[in-house]
Amino acid sequence: MTDLTRRNLLIAAAAGGAAALAGGAWWYRARMPEHAPGGTPGPGAFVNPLLVPGASGALGVIDVKGPLTMVAKPAQIAILNGKPGRLLAYHVEQEGRSFVNPILRVRSGSEFQARLENALDEPTIIHWHGLSVDARNDAHPEFQVAAGGAYDYEFAVANRAGTYWYHPHPDLLTAKQAYLGLASFFIVDDEEERALRQALGLELGESDIPLVIQDKNFDAAGTLAYAPDEEQKVNGFIGSEVLVNLTQRPRFEAATRMYRFRILNGSNARIYRLAFRSGEQHLDYLVSATDGGLLHRPQKVQEVFLSPGERVEVLLDLRAAREGDTVWLTSREFDPMHLEAPAAGAPAGAHGAGHGAMAMAGLPDGAAVDLLRIDVARKLSYHGVVPAQLSRLAPREPGAAQSRKFLLERSADRWRINGEVFEMKKIPVVVKRGTSEIWEIRNAEKSMPHPMHVHGFHFRVLERRGSPEQQARLAVDGQGLAATDLGWKDTLLLWPGETLRIAMDFSHPFKGDQVFLFHCHNLEHEDEGMMINFKVQA
Ligand code: C2O
Ligand code: CU
Ligand code: CU
Numbered sequence: 001m002t003d004l005t006r007r008n009l010l011i012a013a014a015a016g017g018a019a020a021l022a023g024g025a026w027w028y029r030a031r032m033p034e035h036a037p038g039g040t041p042g043p044g045a046f047v048n049p050l051l052v053p054g055a056s057g058a059l060g061v062i063d064v065k066g067p068l069t070m071v072a073k074p075a076q077i078a079i080l081n082g083k084p085g086r087l088l089a090y091h092v093e094q095e096g097r098s099f100v101n102p103i104l105r106v107r108s109g110s111e112f113q114a115r116l117e118n119a120l121d122e123p124t125i126i127h128w129h130g131l132s133v134d135a136r137n138d139a140h141p142e143f144q145v146a147a148g149g150a151y152d153y154e155f156a157v158a159n160r161a162g163t164y165w166y167h168p169h170p171d172l173l174t175a176k177q178a179y180l181g182l183a184s185f186f187i188v189d190d191e192e193e194r195a196l197r198q199a200l201g202l203e204l205g206e207s208d209i210p211l212v213i214q215d216k217n218f219d220a221a222g223t224l225a226y227a228p229d230e231e232q233k234v235n236g237f238i239g240s241e242v243l244v245n246l247t248q249r250p251r252f253e254a255a256t257r258m259y260r261f262r263i264l265n266g267s268n269a270r271i272y273r274l275a276f277r278s279g280e281q282h283l284d285y286l287v288s289a290t291d292g293g294l295l296h297r298p299q300k301v302q303e304v305f306l307s308p309g310e311r312v313e314v315l316l317d318l319r320a321a322r323e324g325d326t327v328w329l330t331s332r333e334f335d336p337m338h339l340e341a342p343a344a345g346a347p348a349g350a351h352g353a354g355h356g357a358m359a360m361a362g363l364p365d366g367a368a369v370d371l372l373r374i375d376v377a378r379k380l381s382y383h384g385v386v387p388a389q390l391s392r393l394a395p396r397e398p399g400a401a402q403s404r405k406f407l408l409e410r411s412a413d414r415w416r417i418n419g420e421v422f423e424m425k426k427i428p429v430v431v432k433r434g435t436s437e438i439w440e441i442r443n444a445e446k447s448m449p450h451p452m453h454v455h456g457f458h459f460r461v462l463e464r465r466g467s468p469e470q471q472a473r474l475a476v477d478g479q480g481l482a483a484t485d486l487g488w489k490d491t492l493l494l495w496p497g498e499t500l501r502i503a504m505d506f507s508h509p510f511k512g513d514q515v516f517l518f519h520c521h522n523l524e525h526e527d528e529g530m531m532i533n534f535k536v537q538a
Pocket of ligand 1: 169309453
């Protein structure tokens with residue numbers, strides 16, 4: 001038995017089970033020549049150093065201890081080689097350092113205070129995606145502030161540790177502003193999370209890497225433009241370049257150890273089928289957390305779907321890799337299931353590449369694309385062990401008397417939730433504070449994938465029915481749930497024909513009626529009105 005084998009067996013034993021052992025340890029034996037999936041740039045193109053969160057600058061990390069001032073305004077970031085890209089970003093000055101779209105790191109239970117200053121030429125408001133706050137801090141579009149205005153946030157961070165995020169939520173302008181760059185992470189820390197970090201020796205920005213994946217289109221000057229046509233308003237905006245941490249075709253140098261990637265799909269509409277590959281071989285990796293924090297146990301997978309707004313935390317085992325090895329974070333090809341044909345003359349029900357996709361020169365929705373090149377550059381003696389249990393996550397329980405149905409479909413030229421499109425003052429759903437409900441959400445057969453997001457509350461998934469094959473094959477239990485359905489969620493992908501049952505618990509400490517949003521996180525769908533208010537009645 002080689003040292004390596006023995007070490008892995010010991011780790012497996014210590015971790016108490018096969019689930020905790022990333023089988024990826026063995027991939028290096030079958031190394032194959034580098035070969036990128038069809039249509040994507042060869043590996044040589046991935047030469048730009050990944051923008052890794054540091055102590056300042058773009059995606060710099062702020063350990064939040066006092067009030068912040070966040071200014072939304074244009075920024076210059078050179079994304080495309082040599083071209084100073086103009087985008088929109090949140091700017092923070094803190095202890096003599098400048099941050100652009102800072103990653104905010106906050107302890108669970110602490111107080112958070114921030115002032116948004118709107119230096120854009122149009123209204124905006126920040127929404128803290130996934131945080132359990134009252135309606136005023138959740139920042140429904142009715143609270144948007146005009147150009148030149150300001151908005152003050154103050155709330156207790158009640159969420160457990162996890163990878164949350166923030167982005168604009170103004171009326172009709174969410175897709176545009178998020179696309180143009182306004183978005184970053186809100187990372188919450190707690191004891192369970194600290195224990196995992198210790199077990200694995202994780203350091204934010206070194207071995208614990210937030211990755212925001214966003215597809216964009218650039219004009220010749222390297223500038224982002226947002227002007228969706230009618231077809232893109234129906235299908236969602238799909239860009240031809242996929243950026244990771246605002247880096248085009250990025251490369252990351254790794255050591256032989258465990259890594260955690262906190263992956264956020266910050267794209268307007270593109271879904272990713274995330275896998276790690278070495279050559280043509282897909283590697284095992286572990287899902288450790290979903291939108292609302294750690295799973296009970298790590299789940300071994302080879303791929304997960306991640307739709308806009310969703311987060312997944314994964315552990316990649318590079319302990320057995322060798323210097324010079326390359327591992328790719330990639331999005332595998334899948335059927336985007338754009339079953340609605342909006343464009344004149346497009347065949348109804350056409351499948352495969354999707355229509356919008358056809359019209360698009362670049363990278364169709366569902367196409368295979370490499371996202372990040374990981375080069376193993378350093379040997380390291382590493383002693384981290386993945387714990388068999390990550391958290392004391394309560395079992396999923398319906399525990400609810402009332403069940404409520406939602407239908408997602410396109411009718412009369414609009415994407416609708418129970419026939420409704422968004423109206424600022426209309427409140428189609430009223431729930432009682434402190435009660436629990438089962439929400440049964442059905443996506444019509446002839447539809448599109450809709451990543452549905454609930455503001456103000458996290459939920460557990462009880463059942464996934466009617467899934468297309470590409471989703472059904474990921475099921476880990478009799479309820480059709482995938483590994484990524486096992487934790488707390490605030491955003492959930494529904495494929496055409498699927499019905500999901502989720503357990504909602506409307507307990508919160510806020511007095512008085514609170515109005516929140518339930519919407520599709522395909523941001524073009526959201527701005528086009530696939531969103532409803534729900535009121536939590538005190
Ligand atoms: Cu991330 Cu209502 O949105
Ligand atoms: Cu949200
Ligand atoms: Cu949608």
